[in-house]
Amino acid sequence: KRHLAALVAKNRRRRDLSEAGYMAFSKRVLKWRLIGEGYSSQLSIEDQRYIFRLAFRMWSEVSPLQFVEDTRSPLEDVDIRLGFGTGRHLGCNQRFDGTGQEFAHAWFLGDIHFDDDEHFTGPNTGSGISLLKVAVHEIGHVLGLPHIYRPGSIMQPSYLPQDSGFEMDWMDRRAIQHLYGGCKGRFSTVFDWIRKEKTPYGEVVIRFNTYFMRDSWYWLYENRNNRTRFGDPVALQIGWRGIPADGVDAYVHVWSRKRDAVYFFKGTQFWRYDNENDRVFRQDPEGHRYPRSISEGFPGVFSPIDTAFYDRRDARIYFFKNTLVYAFDVEANSLARGFPRSIRDVFPAVESGDHPDGNVDAAYFSYTHNTVFLLKGTRFWRVVGSRERRRRPSLQRNGLLPHKEVDEQWFDICNVHPTALRL
């Protein structure tokens, strides 16, 4: 009891007012542990730890919090402690009631207790109570969420048998982000990847997927659902074989009547991607070996670059480097006349002073929005297109509309702790 009292005193200081003025954890990386005296008798220890790793990761995927399992530090330095018990348990003054009714409880100070008289089961097991679902719920309490009665909320007080795969819905995500803010960060590149598919009737259809890349991992963004794919981010080397594992500077898809080539750029080199075999070319059909030097493949363009995109309207690749823009004519295989030019000339500010001013992180043509976006830091600028000019003819061609925050347009692109990348 004295030990717990010391923990209480210490843990009180870990809570502070969040950005929204609510009580929440004040730090962004939290340590957790399944305590040794609190193992369940129903699942193997490894299964229990795996389920908790997954539960914490699910919260990481929708919030700016990261969680790391800590099995070494002194217990008082661990932020969230989990354990199983029955009846009187783990020094807790809230006795469990046996099989049925109460299955777990959690405390703001970071302890989560599970009633081991309940029949807890692993994910995707038909009967029993899903430990994963209960853990996600209780972690929600530890983070500061109350019970929510909305159907579909993970914070409903009563347990509902798990659907084939439960996930955090839109409102639950907003609830946790109300406490801790949205997920922000710079991106290495953003692109829509075109792929061709054959229907059962043999017709070829064109589809695209949106990808956000940051350093050594990436997310697939589901535009129709306004969120990332469940379970992302993924390590770059898993989904994009052969490109630098620590990240890229740019992605360009040259797509015209005569050409269809995907390139990744990093440093002074670039790679061509083989969509058919889902990896980079070592040697493409034209006989070029990769990686190639940017100066060799795109004469006149100085590397390393910040980012690039291909504009199908004029068949040019626009390379961005510092405050300059290099427009490369793909057909002529040379820089377009008059380039390089200042970014402010090529993409003038619609509102004076509201401009990225160079060193852009990503240039992204979105098929969803049919427009180009320039991203820098946590902000983005939308490039004036034909639709905007129809509404406001006074807008300059390729002007940059006033900036917005990336996380107000693309939601929940959240990091997880590196140890959680592979569970």
Added chain:
Amino acid sequence: EKVFHNRDHSDVQNFNSRQAEAITDKYAAELFLSRYGFIKPVNWEEIQLEDLEPSSHSDLLDDFEGIIQEGTSSHYSRDSRVFVSALEEFQRVSALPVTGVFDEATKEAMNKPRCGVPDKEVDPNDPVRSHRRRQSVNISVDVHESRAVRRR
């Protein structure tokens, strides 16, 4: 160990496990409503903190039972408006027909597996909470304190 035969422990048998007492009557229902804050918001954080003193360690359920039995009986009884109001609130948030009656549907809902954290808590973000901690808490803590004093 609990006996099992399947590799994934899916058939684990709980011969000796306790069964939670089913909520079958209004008395138990009142305890339920009180425990989870429907009669009066629970100061959940206060409860976990107070009992770290060995001398004041007690069973919360006993405290709630003590409330019903001992005595500030003027606060509520089974047929009181407070109980009915709490029951209706529980029915409302549980998407049940709001009858104010401890009916079968309500009984079933109360007996479902659920989280032990109260549904209605004293707002932890109340800026004056720290000053009202001793005054705003419900009868359970008053009785708890008096019992703790008696114990000492």
